[in-house]
Amino acid sequence: MNVDQKSTQVSIPEEILQKWEAKGVSRRDFIKFCTATTAALALPLSFVPKVAQALEDKRPPVIWVEYQSCSGDSEAFLRANQPTAGDIILETISLEYSDVVMAASGHLAEEAKHNAMKKYAGKYVLIVEGSIPRGAGGGYCTIGGKSAVDDCKELVKNAAATICVGTCAAFGGLPAAAPNPTDAVSVMDLVPGAPIVNLPGCPVNATNLTATIVHFLTFGKLPAVDRLGRPKFAYGKRIHDNCERRSHFDAGQYAEAFGDAGHSQGWCLYKLGCKGPETFHNCPTCRYNEGVSWPVMAGHGCIGCSEPGFWDTMSPFYRRLPNVPGFGVEDTADQIGLGLAAATAVAFGAHGVVNIGRSYFGKNDSDADQE
Amino acid sequence: MHELRYVWEWPVRLTHWFNAISIVVLSVTGYYIGDPFVSVPATSQYVMGWMRFIHFLFAYIFMLSVLSRLIWAFLGNEFASWRVFFPWATSKGRQYIVGTFLFYTFVKAKPPGVVGHNALAAMAYVGVIGLYVVQIVTGFALYGQYAPGGGWDSSLGWLLPIFGNQGLRLTHHVVMWLLIGFSIHHVYSAWLMEVKEKNGTLASIFGGYKFIDPKELQ
Numbered sequence: 001m002n003v004d005q006k007s008t009q010v011s012i013p014e015e016i017l018q019k020w021e022a023k024g025v026s027r028r029d030f031i032k033f034c035t036a037t038t039a040a041l042a043l044p045l046s047f048v049p050k051v052a053q054a055l056e057d058k059r060p061p062v063i064w065v066e067y068q069s070c071s072g073d074s075e076a077f078l079r080a081n082q083p084t085a086g087d088i089i090l091e092t093i094s095l096e097y098s099d100v101v102m103a104a105s106g107h108l109a110e111e112a113k114h115n116a117m118k119k120y121a122g123k124y125v126l127i128v129e130g131s132i133p134r135g136a137g138g139g140y141c142t143i144g145g146k147s148a149v150d151d152c153k154e155l156v157k158n159a160a161a162t163i164c165v166g167t168c169a170a171f172g173g174l175p176a177a178a179p180n181p182t183d184a185v186s187v188m189d190l191v192p193g194a195p196i197v198n199l200p201g202c203p204v205n206a207t208n209l210t211a212t213i214v215h216f217l218t219f220g221k222l223p224a225v226d227r228l229g230r231p232k233f234a235y236g237k238r239i240h241d242n243c244e245r246r247s248h249f250d251a252g253q254y255a256e257a258f259g260d261a262g263h264s265q266g267w268c269l270y271k272l273g274c275k276g277p278e279t280f281h282n283c284p285t286c287r288y289n290e291g292v293s294w295p296v297m298a299g300h301g302c303i304g305c306s307e308p309g310f311w312d313t314m315s316p317f318y319r320r321l322p323n324v325p326g327f328g329v330e331d332t333a334d335q336i337g338l339g340l341a342a343a344t345a346v347a348f349g350a351h352g353v354v355n356i357g358r359s360y361f362g363k364n365d366s367d368a369d370q371e
Numbered sequence: 372m373h374e375l376r377y378v379w380e381w382p383v384r385l386t387h388w389f390n391a392i393s394i395v396v397l398s399v400t401g402y403y404i405g406d407p408f409v410s411v412p413a414t415s416q417y418v419m420g421w422m423r424f425i426h427f428l429f430a431y432i433f434m435l436s437v438l439s440r441l442i443w444a445f446l447g448n449e450f451a452s453w454r455v456f457f458p459w460a461t462s463k464g465r466q467y468i469v470g471t472f473l474f475y476t477f478v479k480a481k482p483p484g485v486v487g488h489n490a491l492a493a494m495a496y497v498g499v500i501g502l503y504v505v506q507i508v509t510g511f512a513l514y515g516q517y518a519p520g521g522g523w524d525s526s527l528g529w530l531l532p533i534f535g536n537q538g539l540r541l542t543h544h545v546v547m548w549l550l551i552g553f554s555i556h557h558v559y560s561a562w563l564m565e566v567k568e569k570n571g572t573l574a575s576i577f578g579g580y581k582f583i584d585p586k587e588l589q
Binding site: 226227228232236237238241247248249250251252253254256262270271277278280307308309313314320321322324333334336337338340341344345348349351352354355358359 | 535
């Protein structure tokens with residue numbers, strides 16, 4: 001890359017770096033954050049100063065609400081990728097309300113949320129975690145006496161943009177799994193047509209949330225999304241197509257059981273029910289926990305947690321195909337199919353035997369029939 | 372006195388054999404893709420890679436073959452025409468349906484004398500062509516996932532959120548078994564008709580000619 005060194009040289013203004021140093025974020029950490037986020041957004045290196053500048057200028061108000069959730073996405077974000085990433089984002093945004101980290105409680109907290117919504121109407125970024133239960137008139141989840149349905153609708157309609165973190169907010173997730181006792185829905189099903197970006201995953205990958213916020217700060221709009229509202233930079237490719245075990249898949253090397261020779265050699269987890277071929281996510285490249293690992297790297301197949309219809313459509317986790325409706329849970333599609341083929345062969349074999357029998361014993365009968 | 376009749380025109384024979392070979396190849400490679408029953412010791416192998424390549428190649432061949440046959444249903448002779456696939460629409464056709472059914476259930480010793488498809492077979496082929504279309508659509512929708520935003524994804528990707536990726540996969544798999552079941556029945560019936568009609572049914576799908584006794588035609 002010597003040839004192009006001049007054109008790819010980028011720098012972040014000294015005063016920005018000094019400002020962050022004063023806040024306790026080393027220049028090394030800040031540069032790492034800017035470049036990592038730019039890379040996550042699949043932007044060229046020349047955008048690094050723009051990203052740094054965007055973090056400088058604005059302090060958008062953010063309201064982070066939780067409905068039917070386990071707070072796993074909040075946890076994932078607060079223990080973000082690089083220890084400083086969470087700090088930088090929390091410094092950059094103005095977090096007006098968050099169930100997990102706010103100091104206020106009770107009606108004071110609810111009042112703060114309501115005031116922030118009025119004050120920054122049409123300007124704030126809403127982050128939703130968890131699905132919204134519509135059953136029992138919204139009675140399954142209420143905050144300060146207000147149902148999640150009403151709360152979410154009001155917040156989404158007044159927001160500049162809504163980011164749905166985690167599979168529950170994006171697609172309904174676990175609460176919406178069959179039989180969905182609370183009639184849980186995703187934000188996009190509750191408020192169709194609103195400017196929403198979905199960041200599914202269980203939990204959301206903090207890198208993708210950070211990158212989405214930075215994209216909004218840098219360009220003033222949400223990133224380009226696919227037909228399910230997922231940013232293309234993070235959900236544009238299948239896990240299977242970027243998997244580090246892909247060469248074993250193509251070769252035909254599969255772990256047959258956990259702990260067998262193939263498994264210990266890092267062979268493909270396809271036969272153990274890995275849902276990487278069904279799942280769009282950037283896990284293989286971004287990984288989780290400071291980029292340390294992700295399920296397939298750790299030796300367990302993907303369970304497709306970021307796909308619509310997760311849990312129902314991705315179970316059973318340790319088989320390739322879903323159960324055939326109407327058959328027992330132990331019957332695979334292949335066993336049923338083989339049974340079907342065998343039954344066909346037996347039936348027509350029997351038909352043939354009868355026909356042969358007729359040719360020998362019923363000759364007169366056949367002639368009489370024709371005349 | 373038997374006469375030689377040209378029944379199956381070359382596009383019918385050609386698409387028949389392209390379909391037959393495609394179904395065999397797609398079933399074997401498809402089964403392997405769904406359940407890789409051979410594991411290889413060396414990473415330098417490319418077994419699954421070749422299986423998938425062959426599967427995708429024959430998927431295109433199969434699609435073009437089925438498409439050609441559907442077009443030929445509007446261009447070909449009376450035995451290839453789309454009309455023969457709906458025998459229940461005419462009173463003559465309904466007689467053939469009953470006659471063939473009585474033959475299959477051993478009530479009558481001989482099937483009704485016809486030159487082209489027997490009525491029940493023609494009706495079965497409508498179902499089979501439906502299964503072909505299901506296989507082609509689910510197959511290419513799943514195939515398109517390798518390139519979101521590409522041609523296959525743009526044209527068929529909308530099926531994924533509706534039926535779910537796994538739903539399409541299960542459908543693709545189950546229909547494979549239904550087609551295998553059909554193939555068993557088809558080969559048996561062809562043999563049965565060869566024996567009973569004695570008009571060269573089996574040879575006709577290679578050469579196109581049948582030996583027809585006009586007296587036997589009703």
